[in-house]
Amino acid sequence: MDVHELGMLRPLALAMAVVGGLLGLCVAVAVGSIGGQRIGPGTTASATCAGPALLALAVGVATRTSWREFLRPRTTGHLLVVDPDSLAVEQTVAPPERCAYARTAMAPAGLDAEMAADRTGAAPADEWLVLAGDERIMRWRYRAGRLTYDASWTERYRHWGDGSFPGTGPCVYRQVVYYTDNTFPVGLTGGYRLFRKPLAGGLNQTSAELSGDEPGFMFFAVVVSPVRGDILVWDTAQGFLEARGLSDLERRWRVVIRNSDCVAVAADRDHVYVTDHDAPLSLRAWMATVSSRPRWPAIQKAFVVLDAATGQERLRVPLGAGSPVASMIVPGSDDDVFIATRAALVRVHQVPA
Secondary structure (H helix, E strand, O other), X not given: OEEEEEHHHHHHHHHHHHHOOHHHOOOEEEEEEEOOEEEEEEEEEEEEEEOOEEEEEEEXXXXXXXXXXXXXXXXXXXXXXXXOOXXXXXXXXXXXXXXXXXXXXXXXXXXXXXXXXXXXXXXXXXXXXXXXXXXXXXXXXXXXXXXXXXXXXXXXXXXXXXXXXXXXXXXXXXXXXXXXOOOOOOOOOOEOEEEEEEOOOOOOOEEEEOOOOOEOXXXXXXXXXXXXXXXXXXXXXXXXXXXXXXXXXXXXXXXXXXXXXXXXXXXXXXXXXXXXXXXXXXXXXXXXXXXXXXXXXXXXXXXXXXXXXXXXXXXXXXXXXXXXXXXXXXXXXXXXXXXXXXXXXXXXXXXXX
């Protein structure tokens, strides 16, 4: 087992750490413009491909403002349909509520013939854009280069002031949307929920409580384990990772592990790739460790391979001191895995089958 720190690639490591998982989305603080519309400092933006176009979500948040205004500003942001070549804005859509963290996902609308014909009215070429707003999960139909809001599918998952925080990135698998609340450890008083909402019209979402009365959160998005038929979800505050059934959200297994990174699944190997660290286990401690000046610079971080069927630990590789900074875990094509630490991009080579 070889571990290499690619120090010369530190900008890439930091980009992985900041941009993060979100299942292929690009989420960052952006400066620039799209089709003449400025995407300025303090703006959260995401983009994903839909057919020949680029769908972008830009949420404006003033940079010089109070935490109260940041957490609940008066601006709502806009969904943009953008030409990927010219970056000309073809359509601008105002969501019905603020979507502060630009959490989006795309899914084919016509994958299931019965659903397409009878329940949603969607043609096979249609796609759904799913967006987690600050209080509701929403979707738009993307057809012929245009977005149309589907108000009938929208469903509330939280209320302001209820001790929760806006949701994580939605994950769509086999026409079902999975996501959690609490994408950031701010204002939490207890509870942490996993949601399941079918894309088929008229079906309400179900949920499972993950942390009881204790506050919990995760920064990225839940991950599907397709061979095992599980959805993987973790709690960075309480220090655990769970596999739950895709259809019933019942717990299959749970492991105690302090993961701050975006979990990856190597389905062909029956592997789950996570990290572990030895920082104090609390919301305040996590905030301190991922800040620009971490309080505990000697924190030890490790790369861990779990069995996808049981959660049993198969391999642990120390990555050295640094921080549990939230980053991506990216499986490579040569029996290797790439992980970002605060100081470098790390390559773990010869990961066993």
